[in-house]
Amino acid sequence: KQEVTQIPAALSVPEGENLVLNCSFTDSAIYNLQWFRQDPGKGLTSLLLIQSSQREQTSGRLNASLDKSSGRSTLYIAASQPGDSATYLCAVRPVNNAGNMLTFGGGTRLMVKP
Amino acid sequence: DAGVIQSPRHEVTEMGQEVTLRCKPISGHDYLFWYRQTMMRGLELLIYFNNNVPIDDSGMPEDRFSAKMPNASFSTLKIQPSEPRDSAVYFCASSLGGTLVAFFGQGTRLTVV
Numbered sequence: 001k002q003e004v005t006q007i008p009a010a011l012s013v014p015e016g017e018n019l020v021l022n023c024s025f026t027d028s029a030i031y032n033l034q035w036f037r038q039d040p041g042k043g044l045t046s047l048l049l050i051q052s053s054q055r056e057q058t059s060g061r062l063n064a065s066l067d068k069s070s071g072r073s074t075l076y077i078a079a080s081q082p083g084d085s086a087t088y089l090c091a092v093r094p095v096n097n098a099g100n101m102l103t104f105g106g107g108t109r110l111m112v113k114p
Numbered sequence: 115d116a117g118v119i120q121s122p123r124h125e126v127t128e129m130g131q132e133v134t135l136r137c138k139p140i141s142g143h144d145y146l147f148w149y150r151q152t153m154m155r156g157l158e159l160l161i162y163f164n165n166n167v168p169i170d171d172s173g174m175p176e177d178r179f180s181a182k183m184p185n186a187s188f189s190t191l192k193i194q195p196s197e198p199r200d201s202a203v204y205f206c207a208s209s210l211g212g213t214l215v216a217f218f219g220q221g222t223r224l225t226v227v
Contacts, residue, residue: 034216043118043205044218089157091216101147101170102216104157 002027004092006105013080014113021075021108023090028068034102035064035075036089044089048075052095080112118219120206126225132194135222138187139208147216148181148191149205157205163189164211196226 003026013019023033032051036044048057048064050073056065063076073090087109091102119138127133139146147162161171163183171181178197183189193200207218 036218041223043220044207046215046217049215091157101159101162102157103159106156 120219137206143208
């Protein structure tokens with residue numbers, strides 16, 4: 001059974017810092033990995049999706065990398081801003097696309113202080 | 115498109131009552147998912163549909179939970195009878211099989227007292 005772990009569970013940084021959020025998964029047979037952002041009391045917003053054949057994806061100040069063989073992904077946030085404060089979740093989809101189910105990590109709660 | 119639309123946003127009900135949660139997926143999406151989020155267990159997949167057909171309901175906690183998708187633009191998740199431990203935020207998500215990016219609704223916060 002796939003297990004997804006995110007470390008740290010919570011992170012507080014001053015504005016302007018570059019930071020890295022970590023995601024690890026136990027079964028490397030994944031189809032893709034997706035990073036989400038969740039604001040308090042809100043739904044999930046998709047940030048980046050990395051296919052299993054890719055090593056990274058970039059969107060603005062965000063960069064996500066994937067090392068499938070070691071079961072790891074990182075989300076790099078450059079020049080953090082208070083508006084980046086949210087919970088960040090990673091989720092993996094199994095290689096059997098007929099399953100098409102996402103297994104989520106527990107999330108990293110990020111606070112960027114002005 | 116307005117995105118995935120869920121209703122109601124909040125629901126408070128008494129134990130034993132029937133609860134129905136509603137979801138309108140993004141037009142054209144062929145997959146629909148129901149998730150439940152709690153502090154203790156995080157996000158868990160309950161059931162998903164492909165082209166309106168339930169594919170995997172192994173995440174449904176027990177027979178009190180049922181889900182339907184009568185057409186491509188509407189799905190319901192019903193709990194009957196509801197119990198306090200069902201209190202959670204329930205999310206609906208949809209995706210287009212080709213891209214596989216999942217889009218989530220705003221969720222329904224259910225409180226069973």
